[in-house]
Amino acid sequence: MEKVASHPGRLSLAYFIVLILLVTLLLTMPVSSRSGEFTDFNTAFFTAVSALSTCGIAIVNTAAYWTYFGQAVILIAIQLGGLGVMTFASLITMTISRRIRVSQKLLTADELGASKLSEVQSVIAVVLVCTFSVETVAFLMLLPGLLHINSGSLGNSLWEALFFAVASYNNAGFTPDSAGLYINSWSVGLPILLSAFVGTLGFPVILNIFRCTKRLEGPRRWNLHTKLTMVTTMSMVTMSLVWFLLVEWNNQTLFWNSDISSKLWHSLVAAVMPRSAGFDISWMPHVTEQTKLFMSMVMFVGGGSASTAGGIRVTTLAVLVLVCRAAILRRKDDAVFGKRLHTQTVIMSIAITATCGAMVYIASLILLTITQRSLTDILFEVCSAFGLGGYTLGVADPSNPGTLYVLAVLMFIGRLGPMTVAYAISKPQPPQAVRYPAESIIVG
Amino acid sequence: MEKVASHPGRLSLAYFIVLILLVTLLLTMPVSSRSGEFTDFNTAFFTAVSALSTCGIAIVNTAAYWTYFGQAVILIAIQLGGLGVMTFASLITMTISRRIRVSQKLLTADELGASKLSEVQSVIAVVLVCTFSVETVAFLMLLPGLLHINSGSLGNSLWEALFFAVASYNNAGFTPDSAGLYINSWSVGLPILLSAFVGTLGFPVILNIFRCTKRLEGPRRWNLHTKLTMVTTMSMVTMSLVWFLLVEWNNQTLFWNSDISSKLWHSLVAAVMPRSAGFDISWMPHVTEQTKLFMSMVMFVGGGSASTAGGIRVTTLAVLVLVCRAAILRRKDDAVFGKRLHTQTVIMSIAITATCGAMVYIASLILLTITQRSLTDILFEVCSAFGLGGYTLGVADPSNPGTLYVLAVLMFIGRLGPMTVAYAISKPQPPQAVRYPAESIIVG
C-alpha cells in the first residue's frame, strides 16, 4: 500500500502487463472459443489488450466467436481495466500534487507519511462505489428494453444487461449481440449512451459534481477541472452532432431510415459514441472521407482525465485553446472562470499533445508502409486505437499481424498515458542546483 | 518610419495585400502571357500570391506560359516578398523584445523613442546588403554551368542565372526553364541548393554567423537562436536524407539513374529542396504514400525564423522538443546549450504550433470535401502551401477555383505567420490590473 502511493505510475504499468498476459492465456484456451480449439496468440493478445485498455476494437465477432466463458473473461478484463485506470490516475494526480505541496513546504514530511495509507484506501473505495453505482443504474435501465427485445428470455437479458452496463460505463465497445443492432432501439440505446457519456467525464468530475449537488451547490461552485471538462465535452459533442447533421445528412447508408427523428438519433449516437465508447455502428465504414478525418480528431482528443476514455483528454485540449486565445489576444494570463492555469499544467499539456501527436504520426507512417490502405482509414484506426475509440475500419487485420502489434502498442500507451509510461521508466531527477540563465530566441 | 517600428505587423499585412493586388493586375495583362490574351483572374491571383509569399506553387508552366515581362514581374514579386518578410520579421521581433524591456523598466520611454528610426534604417540596410550579397554569389556561381548548358548563349544564361539566384535565396521554386531538368546537373544544381539552404536559415542567423566569423569566433560563441536553428536544420536535412535513401532507394521513377552517386544526389536534393525551396522535381508525384506524409511534416516545420522559408519554423519545433524532453525526464528547466528558454517563448511556440495545426487540419477537411483527392495528396499540398514548400501534386486545380483560394489563404497566412495576422487584427490589451488565482486541473 505504501508502494502504491509512492510509485503509482510504475505499479500501473505492472498491473496492466500482468493482466494482459493472464487474459491472453485465458483467451487462447479452447474453453474460450465456440469452435473449441485453441485461439492463435495474435488474436488472443490483441483482444486482451483491447479489453483491458477498454478500447474495444474487435477483430473477431465477440458474440459469435467467444463462448460465455470467453465473454466473461473479456467482461472482467474490461472491468479491471476501467477500475485500474481510474484508481491509478487518481493516485498519480495525488502524488504529483503532493510533491508540489511538499516542494512548496506546505506539507511537512510527517503529514506526508501519515495521510498516505488512508488516502489510498479512500480513493479505491470511492472509485469502487462510484463505478458500481453507475453500472447498477445502467443495468436496471437496460433490463426492460432487453427483456422486450429478447421476448422475455430472462437469462439472456440479464447477461446482456450486465455486459452492456459494464462495457458502456467503462467505454469498451464490445457487444454481446452479434447483429449489433440494439443501438437502433431507444430503450436500450439511451441507457448505453448515458452510461458511456458519464464514463467519459472521469471519476474526479463525477465525484465533484456529486458532492456539489449534495451540498445543493450549482455549477458555479464546481472546481476548475470540472468546469473545463464539462464545457469542452459539451462543445465536442455539439460540434460532432452538427457535423453529422450537416455532412452526413444525405448519406444513404448512414441514415437508412429517412425520417428526421431517426436522423437526429443516429447523429446523436455518432456524436457521443466515437468519443470513446466504440459500440458497434454498422455504418461506420460508409462515412465520407472528411468525416473519417473529423472523427480521427474527436477520438484523438478523447474524454476526461482519470476516466475510462482515452485520448489526450478534453482538459489538455482546453489548456491549448486557452493558451492560444491568450497569445492571440495578447493577454498575459490564460485566465478562465476567474482562475488562471499553473505554468506546470500548460507545460504538461504541450508535452502530452506533442508526444501523442508524434506517436500517431509515426504509427501512421508505419501502417502506410505495411498496408495498402488510404491515409484516412489509417489515421482513423490509429486515433481509434490511441484514443481508445474502439472503432475499426479493418486496418487491424489478423492476416497482417504487424498491424495488430502497432495498434496494440498504441492502445497500451493510450491507456496508461505517454507521461505515465515515461515516468515509470525514467528516474526522478535530483533537484537542479543551478538555474541556467534565460536567453531569447525567435520562434514562428 | 515611426509607424513602421510601432506597428510592423499591421504594415506587413498592408504591404503584402497592396503588392498582391498590383502583381495580379500586371499578370492579367496581355503583355504578361505568351498567348497575348488576358489571363483569368484566378490564375493571375494565385500566381501573385504564390510569388509574393515565395511559396512557388505554379499552376501554369512559368517559362512556357509567361512572357519575359510576366517572368520579370514574378521575379520582382519574389524579391519584394522575400525582402518584405525578412525586414518585417526582424522589426516585429525588435518591437516585441523592446516591449518586454519597457515593461520590465529596462528602457526608459526616452530611450525607446530615440533609437527607433536609426534601428529601423539599419535593419533594412543590413537585410538589403545580406540579400544582394548572397544573390550575387549565387549568380556568379550559376553562370558558368548555365553558359555550358545553353551552349554559350549569353542572354539566356544571364537571365536564367539572375532568375535562379533570386528564386533560390528567396526559396520560391519558380523556374525559368520549362523542362525543369537543370537540377540534374551538378554545376547548376549545387549553387541553387546552397543558396536555397542559406535562404532557409533566416537573416538573423546569417548575420550572427557572419559577425562571429568576422571576430574569429567559433560555433560555441553563436547565440542560442543560431545554435538551435543550425542543429534543428541539420537534423531535419539528415533525417530527410536518410528517409529518402531508405524508403525510396528502389523507387524506379525517383532514381531513374541507377548508379549510387546519382541516388545520393537526388536524395540530397529531395532532403534540402522540399524544406522550402520547391524547385521543380519531376518525380515528386511518384513518391510513395508514406514519403508524402513524411514530406508533409518536413514542409509543415519549414525553415528558420525571419527567413524566406515558411512553416512553424525550426526553432518552434526545437522548443517543443525541449519542453517534451524536460517533461519526460522530469527536469524543471528545458535547458539547452547552458541556457534556458523564456516561458513567453514556450507559450508562443505552443500557440503558433496549435494555430497552424488547426489551420492545416481545417484546410484538409475543406479540400477533402471539395475534391476527390486522397488525404496524403491533400495533406502534402496543404503543407506545401502553408509551409511555402512550393511543390504541387495537382490539388491546386484551375478547373476547381475553390482549391486555389483555400491554398492562397494558406500561403498568405503561412507567409505572414498566424501570429502576425492575429496581432495586426487584434487590439493590444491594457495591462491587467488583477491577477487571477491559479487552480490546478488534471490533464492527460
Ligand SMILES: [K+]
Ligand atoms: K472505447
Ligand SMILES: [K+]
Ligand atoms: K518555396
